[in-house]
Amino acid sequence: MVGTLYGLGIGPGDPDLITLKALKILQAAPVIAYPAPEDKDSLARAIIAPHLPGGQKEIVIETPMVPGRFPANDVYDKYSEEIAAELNVGHDVAVLCEGDPFFFGSFMYIYARLSERFETVVVPGVSSxxxxxxxxxxxxxxxxxxxxxxxxxxxxxxxxxxxxxxxxxxxxxxxxxxxxxxxxxxxxxxxxxxxxxxxxxxxxxxxxxxxxxxxxxxxxxxxxxxxxxxxxxx
Missing domain, CATH: 3.30.950.10 (Tetrapyrrole methylase, C-terminal domain)
Structure with a gap:
């Protein structure tokens, strides 16, 4: 049995603006993944930090925020396979996305690589x-x-x-x-x-x-x- 990939819209910044559906998935998923600039803290993780139950495995998607290098295809190739490895052993993975996943959202690059291989659920979020x-x-x-x-x-x-x-x-x-x-x-x-x-x-x-x-x-x-x-x- 393989896991389910979730793309969670977590809202624009206020932790209270996450939807109930996204919150339930976030707290139940054994693995969470989120983008972060290279050598900097993740805003996505900071937004949902008050809601984390603890004990989850975390995958940090380190992404270069350099004009001309985004989206960094090699980065998304690498982390998509790391996420796929968790899904293949039956672990659900919740990928966090600031705002809404499909409105300028970084999750779309994971979705493009994995949605045809794994069951995928996209949860809309409040856009900025x-x-x-x-x-x-x-x-x-x-x-x-x-x-x-x-x-x-x-x-x-x-x-x-x-x-x-x-x-x-x-x-x-x-x-x-x-x-x-x-x-x-x-x-x-x-x-x-x-x-x-x-x-x-x-x-x-x-x-x-x-x-x-x-x-x-x-x-x-x-x-x-x-x-x-x-x-x-x-």
């Missing part, structure tokens, strides 16, 4: 995008609004073009691209209709109207939410 909107108090869409999700590292001209074609946007992974994104929003006269947030739902959360964000760089876990009407209900 939805959590950020709630923290800001900014509904994102209403009625027939078109929402666009943009990764900030894409070229400025692509961001501008896509913003022109939508009603509202979530711009993720802002980080060192903050100034570029702000300039594009300025070109479109949208700065006063945008909000900035970093580390949503965590103890070190910061949020403000984009017009008050005068710095040049932001943390990796940051995003900008903009609605062209300013408020979705208008």
């Amino acid at each position: 995008a939805m959590a950020s909107a709630c923290q800001i108090g900014m509904p994102i869409t209403s009625r027939y609004d078109v929402l666009t999700v943009l990764p900030a590292p894409i070229p400025a001209e692509d961001i501008l073009r896509r913003l022109q074609a939508c009603d509202a946007a979530i711009i993720m992974k802002v980080g060192r691209h903050f100034a570029k994104v702000r300039d594009v929003l300025g070109t479109l006269d949208l700065i006063d209709k945008a909000h900035y947030i970093e580390h949503a739902t965590m103890d070190n959360q910061v949020m403000m109207p984009l017009s008050e964000a005068t710095f040049e760089k932001a943390p990796y876990f940051s995003m900008i939410i903009v609605h062209k009407r300013g408020e979705a209900w208008k």
Whole structure:
């Protein structure tokens, strides 16, 4: 008998935002696996640490966070086989994923390698995008609004073009691209209709109207939410 592979969405950072289903699986699984930057602590593990029962085997998926090297296929090849070895001896494995597993989630790279070989259950989680909107108090869409999700590292001209074609946007992974994104929003006269947030739902959360964000760089876990009407209900 082989084990079941679980991809658990564990939410954006607040430990209480894990779903009941994910919590039950997390506490029952004999093996958990989670991503971690090389030589740094895992944010995913830190999020669920209050819920761990103890005594579980832990697999740390050390991943290089270097532009141009993600996803690191050799890394996911290696750890997928380590996870497969546990599944083959009958151990269920719960792989932790910040936010939602299939919304920019790292679990998708494990899923791609193992889901055809093993029974796999994916448990959705609260995404950072939805959590950020709630923290800001900014509904994102209403009625027939078109929402666009943009990764900030894409070229400025692509961001501008896509913003022109939508009603509202979530711009993720802002980080060192903050100034570029702000300039594009300025070109479109949208700065006063945008909000900035970093580390949503965590103890070190910061949020403000984009017009008050005068710095040049932001943390990796940051995003900008903009609605062209300013408020979705208008």
